Amino acid sequence: MMAGRGRLVPCACLGLLGLLCWVWVSFASSPDELPLEQRAAFQPQSALALMEFSSIGPYRGPGNRDLRSNKELPILLWWSGGLFPHFPGDSERIDCATSSCLVTSNRKVQLYKRTASIIFYGTDFRAYEAPLPRLRHQTWALFHEESPMNNYFLSHGPGIRLFNYTATFRRESDYPLTLQWLPSLAYLLEPAAVSLGEKNRLRREGLGPVLYMQSHCDVPSDRNRYVQELMKYIQVDSYGKCLNNKPLPARLEDTSTATGEEDIFMKFVARYKFHLALENGLCPDYMTEKLWRPLHQGCVPVYRGSPAVSDWMPSARSVVLIDDFPSPKALADFLKRLDEDDEEYAKYLEFKAPGRTTNARLVAALESREWGVNDMSKPNYLNGFECYVCDRENARAAAERAHRKAPKKNPPPRPATANNSHMGCPLPRPGYGHAHELPADDGWLAVWPQDYWQSLDQAEGLQSLIRHNQSDPALLWKHIQNLAVGRARGQR
Numbered sequence: 013m014m015a016g017r018g019r020l021v022p023c024a025c026l027g028l029l030g031l032l033c034w035v036w037v038s039f040a041s042s043p044d045e046l047p048l049e050q051r052a053a054f055q056p057q058s059a060l061a062l063m064e065f066s067s068i069g070p071y072r073g074p075g076n077r078d079l080r081s082n083k084e085l086p087i088l089l090w091w092s093g094g095l096f097p098h099f100p101g102d103s104e105r106i107d108c109a110t111s112s113c114l115v116t117s118n119r120k121v122q123l124y125k126r127t128a129s130i131i132f133y134g135t136d137f138r139a140y141e142a143p144l145p146r147l148r149h150q151t152w153a154l155f156h157e158e159s160p161m162n163n164y165f166l167s168h169g170p171g172i173r174l175f176n177y178t179a180t181f182r183r184e185s186d187y188p189l190t191l192q193w194l195p196s197l198a199y200l201l202e203p204a205a206v207s208l209g210e211k212n213r214l215r216r217e218g219l220g221p222v223l224y225m226q227s228h229c230d231v232p233s234d235r236n237r238y239v240q241e242l243m244k245y246i247q248v249d250s251y252g253k254c255l256n257n258k259p260l261p262a263r264l265e266d267t268s269t270a271t272g273e274e275d276i277f278m279k280f281v282a283r284y285k286f287h288l289a290l291e292n293g294l295c296p297d298y299m300t301e302k303l304w305r306p307l308h309q310g311c312v313p314v315y316r317g318s319p320a321v322s323d324w325m326p327s328a329r330s331v332v333l334i335d336d337f338p339s340p341k342a343l344a345d346f347l348k349r350l351d352e353d354d355e356e357y358a359k360y361l362e363f364k365a366p367g368r369t370t371n372a373r374l375v376a377a378l379e380s381r382e383w384g385v386n387d388m389s390k391p392n393y394l395n396g397f398e399c400y401v402c403d404r405e406n407a408r409a410a411a412e413r414a415h416r417k418a419p420k421k422n423p424p425p426r427p428a429t430a431n432n433s434h435m436g437c438p439l440p441r442p443g444y445g446h447a448h449e450l451p452a453d454d455g456w457l458a459v460w461p462q463d464y465w466q467s468l469d470q471a472e473g474l475q476s477l478i479r480h481n482q483s484d485p486a487l488l489w490k491h492i493q494n495l496a497v498g499r500a501r502g503q504r
């Protein structure tokens with residue numbers, strides 16, 4: 013969430029692609045507030061933090077020759093309560109790269125002919141609150157930058173296929189947010205905050221080689237189970253609520269500040285050679301500050317999260333991947349060897365030297381993305397996706413008109429449907445060992461696999477509601493039950 017009091021307000025600008033841009037106007041700043049450049053560089057622009065935004069009315073993208081009045085524009089409806097990236101009021105005209113739309117959070121327009129698309133925030137999407145009946149001419153757009161654990165509904169084929177356009181952390185989504193936690197290449201290349209000599213000195217004073225700082229313990233990736241095992245073989249200094257074995261210094265005690273990028277916190281964690289960096293949910297391309305912060309500070313991440321993480325690393329050797337090791341003990345042995353071998357350890361930080369960041373995919377993705385991370389000169393990705401949907405809808409409407417006029421000459425527009433490559437996160441598995449080895453009363457076992465499969469039921473239930481052209485989403489439970497009965501009778 014955005015720290016501090018203040019408000020993002022529009023400024024006239026030559027925004028890329030004619031999107032929107034913002035300046036931060038600070039008011040009533042408290043003295044402990046950090047200057048903007050120090051504030052949470054790796055906090056993504058969490059969508060819910062953008063509620064106070066206002067957009068710039070009359071600005072028009074260079075490719076936008078849309079002169080229609082508001083009354084003629086297609087409508088995009090933001091369905092998720094509380095998420096509407098405009099201020100004030102509940103409706104706004106947006107002028108995007110190539111076309112314009114009216115956006116609103118007023119659900120009265122749900123069944124309007126002019127309402128072309130409904131936009132959902134993934135974390136808040138609930139099958140039993142879906143806008144029904146689903147009209148043939150309306151598309152659904154999904155914005156989901158948060159962890160897969162927030163809504164496994166979207167990780168099942170029948171769930172994700174309900175959507176026509178997506179913005180998720182996966183590179184395959186229509187408007188990818190993959191590097192949302194990485195502000196820039198410069199952030200990554202910053203020189204190491206603590207020298208290796210100093211780290212070795214601290215080691216001799218008793219500082220552990222490995223840091224763990226986690227206060228969100230019950231998560232689908234089940235990271236604690238792995239770390240607990242690892243701790244048997246190597247010293248891990250653990251300061252958070254999970255597996256705590258060290259008190260946080262008093263000045264850092266407030267854990268809400270201990271996740272930010274305050275100087276004092278950054279200095280504290282930068283002293284460690286290795287940071288355990290385990291995401292709360294495992295999914296291709298889901299990477300957070302847990303990974304980018306140690307790289308920024310010059311600590312080596314010991315990572316489990318996106319199985320495709322190597323695709324985005326600055327060099328071939330900058331991160332230690334937990335899943336490369338057959339056991340926690342094997343990983344511990346490897347870390348101990350690195351801890352004692354300065355030359356080998358230093359190789360993990362070589363990507364910071366000029367010209368040594370060799371990953372063309374990473375560099376290109378950072379250069380080509382149109383949105384910024386805490387970069388007020390660039391549009392934020394929430395408004396960016398809204399404009400993506402607007403331009404797609406206007407293009408679709410134009411193609412449909414052309415088709416009606418001259419069907420032989422102009423084919424109808426091809427339907428766009430999302431699929432599992434836009435999200436598709438796997439069934440949660442234990443962080444260490446196998447599910448069948450866990451005791452029946454294991455807390456993780458009781459929650460996450462069940463949550464995953466129940467959300468598949470809900471996705472199939474909603475598909476059924478739509479097939480039957482139902483208008484009451486509360487009938488979801490009845491449809492789920494009917495599906496179960498049908499399955500029991502061997503009908504499907």
Ligand SMILES: *[C@@H]1O[C@H](CO)[C@@H](O)[C@H](O)[C@H]1NC(C)=O
Nearest residue numbers: 151173174175176427428429
């Ligand atoms: C939107 O997705 C739905 C569900 O997959 C599909 O039936 C429909 O044809 C799609 N609409 C467009 C315009 O692509």
Ligand SMILES: *[C@@H]1O[C@H](CO)[C@@H](O)[C@H](O)[C@H]1NC(C)=O
Nearest residue numbers: 184185186430431432433434
């Ligand atoms: C799934 O979506 C991706 C990206 O939109 C597309 O390239 C791919 O062809 C789709 N796969 C299937 C099986 O439809």
Ligand SMILES: *[C@@H]1O[C@H](CO)[C@@H](O)[C@H](O)[C@H]1NC(C)=O
Nearest residue numbers: 144145146148480481482483
């Ligand atoms: C679906 O239901 C709506 C309202 O309940 C109705 O107006 C519409 O004609 C129905 N569509 C179909 C294809 O039956």
